[in-house]
Amino acid sequence: MSGRIRVLVVDDSALIREVLSRTLAKEGDIVVVGTAQDPLDAREKIKALAPDVVTLDIEMPNMNGLAFLQKLMRLRPMPVVMVSTLTTRGASETMLALELGAVDFVAKPGPDTPGGIEEFGAVLREKVRHAAQSDVLARAPEAAVPELPLRTAAAPEGALVAIGASTGGVEAIRQVLAAMPPDCPPIVIAQHMPKGFTARFAARLDELVPVGVVEAADRMVLERGRAYVAPGDHHLRVERSSGQLKCRVSQDETMSGHRPSVDVLFHSVARVAGPMAVGAILTGMGRDGAQGLKAMREAGAFTIGQSRGSALIYGMPKAAFEIGAVVEEAPLERIAGRLAAALLKLRTAA
Incomplete structure (x- = not known):
């Protein structure tokens, strides 16, 4: 891949969209080309913006992230990094997302996150860089x-x-x-x-x-x-x-x-x-x-x-x-x- 990595951020929280966008853009090799507040919005933005990587929340209105991921991987396979909550339910949903075709995941930062937002940002950027180099079509069929x-x-x-x-x-x-x-x-x-x-x-x-x-x-x-x-x-x-x-x-x-x-x-x-x-x-x-x-x-x-x-x-x-x-x-x-x-x-x- 040449040039900067183009990312679409999908999350129903305006605050999280802002935090993720600012965090991803910090080192200059990643550019957030757009944000979406739900999967329906994301579907149109993916068509219009053709991002290299999508970051996707699981809990969203209109259609949850897992249902959207399943449709996306069937109709337009592309690298997706899930942004997950560090809970028992969140861990279960994350495992399912990886089975459905997500490349990787990162846990949302909480008050007890070691290193706080800085460490979270470094991990997120690294996961997005890896996702941009992945070959989602290489996955062996079921x-x-x-x-x-x-x-x-x-x-x-x-x-x-x-x-x-x-x-x-x-x-x-x-x-x-x-x-x-x-x-x-x-x-x-x-x-x-x-x-x-x-x-x-x-x-x-x-x-x-x-x-x-x-x-x-x-x-x-x-x-x-x-x-x-x-x-x-x-x-x-x-x-x-x-x-x-x-x-x-x-x-x-x-x-x-x-x-x-x-x-x-x-x-x-x-x-x-x-x-x-x-x-x-x-x-x-x-x-x-x-x-x-x-x-x-x-x-x-x-x-x-x-x-x-x-x-x-x-x-x-x-x-x-x-x-x-x-x-x-x-x-x-x-x-x-x-x-x-x-x-x-x-x-x-x-």
Whole structure:
């Protein structure tokens, strides 16, 4: 994309529209070409202004943001960043928005928001920049899961699956887990997501996929057929203790600018599971996870990256590919099958 990023701000609050417009324009590379007070207004502004990115509130009159998002992604797919409330209901609606095709979300600032409006503004601008570089048409279609369901992903005791993702990862992780049989080894997941949303993300996945999914807690024992999501604003590591693989959850320094960090998780998996692990790096901006995945490969693990053309943002997979961290690349709908095949090799070699 050349030139400044053109944004349409959609929110029923005049004050929020003003705050978002001023915040987005602060560094000069983003220009707010218009604002809309409801989805009906937004529909006309999108036609007239052709923005690169839309920021969208969920709670609005005439038509709620989710219904509008669903229509927009069907009729005119474009990058959308949701501006969400940090509540249980808001988190549930945000997960649904990401399933419907929103690229990302940002939580509205509240009185207890760390860093206040300045931190919120920096996060919002970064999310909009990422959204502007996303390929919303690259999302694998719903029918692209394997035609023949995987019958097994069983592997020897001590085997482990590690998955990392950022922007676009909510839907990508869902598609991978939806194809994983319930006899698979434990799955550990680092998805860039703020505190307050990961518990709902895990709960939503648990409703939709064959494996059980929970938000990881410190010293939780890893069990076959279950997936563990790193809590927002915390790192997730794996350790071996008393002969068992366990989650370790901590709030130490950010790595690669993130907490949870994919690199932190992957490095721990490389140390603890070595050649008994398989790893996948999915859609996302930046380089988080590349070095950790390389450590996994060097420890003997099978590693795979989401291919260009199926990734919403081919950033993290590209970084991993360029440093030799991935054994192979594959479109999203084939990743579960390749992980299962690698696990089968572990079983036959045992």
